[in-house]
Amino acid sequence: MSGTTRISVAGEQPYDVLVGRGLLGELPGMLGDRVRKVLVVHPRALRATAEAVREDLVAAGYEAVAAEVPDDEDAKTAQVAAFLWGVLGQSSFTRSDAVVAVGGGTVTDLAGFVAATWLRGVKVVHVPTTLLAMVDAAVGGKTGINTAEGKNLVGAFHPPAGVLCDLAALETLPTNDLLAGMAEVVKCGFIKDERILELVEADPQAVRDPAAPVVRELVERAVRVKADVVGRDLKEAGEREVLNYGHTLAHAVELVERFAWRHGAAVSVGMVFAAELAAVAGRLDGAVVDRHRSVLGSLGLPLTYRGDRWPQLLEAMGRDKKTRGDLLRFVVLDDVARPTRLEGPDPSLLVAAYTAVSRD
């Protein structure tokens, strides 16, 4: 499995996700002929990588400026977005100019949102550098920032012009960030592609090595799951909700823990919660719940949340985007690769599922 893999995402403006190594030479092709100015947005941790990207763009004839943003969720704020709008304004970026995001999901979400809103929409190309951003955040066009009330509450659907998943970037990524990305990969396994689960189960240790061939196969499989779904339902009219598996509780945990939890870690507990909820609602076999614990546990991902903050979590879940009026809605499974929705579950079921994830 060498060379570059091209995965196309359908839609009004189709685009490609490239997976391979040494892909930066593809950036001008993705930006297209009309772009003159490029804003390279990057976190502090990737200053050197972003500078190399900027220099390549200048050598290719672009006027390229770099803007550094905070690491982690501190990047996804209205203040940081306003800082980037300021840079675009001061550099007189027009509608034919572009933004390039070099970083993890926080940076692709932020830069994508800034691109969606600058002059009501300019081109963005994503260069994801975390596993999570490669398989999930950079693909599909969901962009956004957080507010004091919750995760991703302000945003826009703004698909990129292209995505470059250069697997070499994973070699500097801390293992806990790699494993957090694996939570979203495993999510794709539970909702659509059971082969992903089998690959992790076959050798959970190999999955921790970013250079292992299995990691590339997992990236490609997860990107295909996402590309397939968002190609049919960009704006989450229905099917796309399945990509939110585990996220109803996960986003609430992230909020009440003031973003001290990695997103992927919260999604791991969120999926165990969703599996327990489906089981107590009589929809899912206990063996599949156990499989959640064994696959996610084999990757060292958290299976429990002991914060003792149920009322705050319930309030935060009320602001989830799947909620309709007073009706909480959860993505649950009837079986592996058979996702469905559970609407307005009895509060006793929620408490039972929460109790099950609050203990060992």
Ligand SMILES: NC(=O)c1ccc[n+]([C@@H]2O[C@H](COP(=O)([O-])OP(=O)(O)OC[C@H]3O[C@@H](n4cnc5c(N)ncnc54)[C@H](O)[C@@H]3O)[C@@H](O)[C@H]2O)c1
């Ligand atoms: N838009 C979507 O569809 C979507 C999907 C999934 C997640 N998300 C969002 O993505 C975010 C999480 O993204 P993440 O897990 O990538 O976290 P992140 O962006 O915070 O990156 C994790 C850390 O790794 C550092 N880093 C990034 N690349 C590195 C590299 N190659 N080497 C060393 N350090 C590196 C970052 O600076 C940061 O400190 C959350 O905000 C989540 O809501 C969005």
Ligand SMILES: O=C(O)C(=O)C[C@@H](O)[C@H](O)[C@H](O)COP(=O)(O)O
């Ligand atoms: O792409 C999607 O759709 C997802 O739900 C993917 C999630 O992994 C991702 O975390 C997304 O940002 C969550 O979106 P939100 O609509 O719940 O904010």
Ligand SMILES: [Zn+2]
């Ligand atoms: Zn997610």
